[in-house]
Amino acid sequence: MTTHATTLPVSAAAPHPGSLGNVLAIAKRELSGYFASPVAYIFIVIFLLLAGFFTFNVGGFFRRGEASLESFFVWHPWLYLFLVPAVGMRLWSEERRLGTIELLLTMPVTSWQAIVGKFLASWLFLAIALALTFPLVFTVGYLGSPDYGAIFCGYVGSFMLAGAYLAVSCMTSALTRNQVVSFILSVVFCLFLILAGWPPVTDMLVQWAKPWLVDFVAAFSVMPHFDSFRRGVVDSRDVIFFLSVITFSLFTTGVIIRSHRAG
């Protein structure tokens, strides 16, 4: 190897892109990582097949005889329960397994920028998968005259829900270098988010827990917040709920990563 005549004076004082530049660079890498492997395409195909199966076969899309996507959105909390952890499980566990976390975090990048960049990339990936369900919108538009506002709300709600699950997966993926463990933990946490406010569960809890405790647990549930989106209502409280779940999970991810480094 020989040293080269040209030198690049890069010093601490040199101009550099801000945090947004770093977030975008990390997000771009993460997203291209998804599409570099067949996993992304397999995931999208499975997502579309399952979404179609639940909507038409289980949800009885045609039997309902109404031009709405009710029977499509209603399954999303369950559909995402397995699919979102499958997308999120590798986020940090793979970095730890490969040792690239040591490269990433010794770059002039804050761990917060890395966490947000990786999260946004996978969220965008899920958004792409969700957007590919657009033929359904055309179908209901062809069959009748749907409330496009409600459909749009449903999509926003579904996107928010996916984001909340994904942030939880991001957190569990930071806990371990084993992707399978990360996946299982993530499914368990997400299941809690679904079941916490589910009437059969709350009814059971009421039998032997104080009402305030039941309310407290139920407050974690994504279901009531998702339901209002599904019904075509965008309430700022629901948006704030999902954004809080995301912020809290990503913040915890940061704490976990920091504690690993401290040893």
Added chain:
Amino acid sequence: MIKVENLVKAFGPKVAVNGVSFGVERGEVLGFLGPNGAGKSTTMRMVTGFIPPTSGRVTVGGFDMDENPIPAKRLIGYLPENAPAYTDMTVHGFLHFTAELRGLRGEEKKKAVSRAVEMCFLESVVYQSVDTLSKGYRHRTCFAQSIIHDPEVLVLDEPTDGLDPNQKYEVRTLIREMGAKKAIIFSTHILEEVDAACTRAIIIDRGQIVANGTPQELRQRSDLAGAVMFSVQGTPAVTVNQKIQSLPTVRKSALLAGENPQVVAVRAFPQPNTRDSELEASLFELAVREHWKLTELKTEEGRLDEVFRRITLPDTKRSTKEETK
């Protein structure tokens, strides 16, 4: 450029690095020597800001790694142990990504990548997936990443690990050449690399610095340093040894077993107050006086491996020593 003061790192009850201090200036190549588990990688991880020290301070280019990590990290290029790289990327994609994180954009980025590719001889694998690279190429890819922004400080953790002898030679040469303008720390457990590339070396053992100096200075700490190898042909060994021991400049001497029984080889150690080359001169006079047929006369510089062995404890003995503590 790099200043490390009283660095301590404890993992639970285990103290991996215990009070390490040193400094590296531009134009210096500091070799970090030590047996496995001595704390080399842990020290480097603290210097590069990957893990926070339990106590102590690291400053790089005047920036405190704890208070001002981003400008400090901007100055550093780092090759972690085992050369990690994203396996789902091509070499090209990987280097572009790291260049972007280094703040390079557009034309500048392209130039930086092609320069790093050229310096590390990666032309033939640029569009290959990191996954499919041989170990040597993977290593060089990660090395290319560390020099992509032409950093003022380079921290290299076992940069020659897993390379074949030619590649090792090339990397050492590269380190020595770059050392003229940068501050470099590299760790190794191969002693010849210290001579080949370092201006200074630190030997670390069980988390503590046990020696710090130029390779020459370290060699002088060897018992062999200053001893003279002396061989004559056709004279009985006992006579030779007796005559040598009677010299006033000789503290002690040892007969060495050789392949040729005709040749008597003796290693003579100087008295503590003997000056350099005085012993060699007196042995030469002795041979002339006695009409011996002299075949070898050489002052030893001392050997690094001997110093290394003497001041660090081998792995096998370590466990028994710790048990008796």
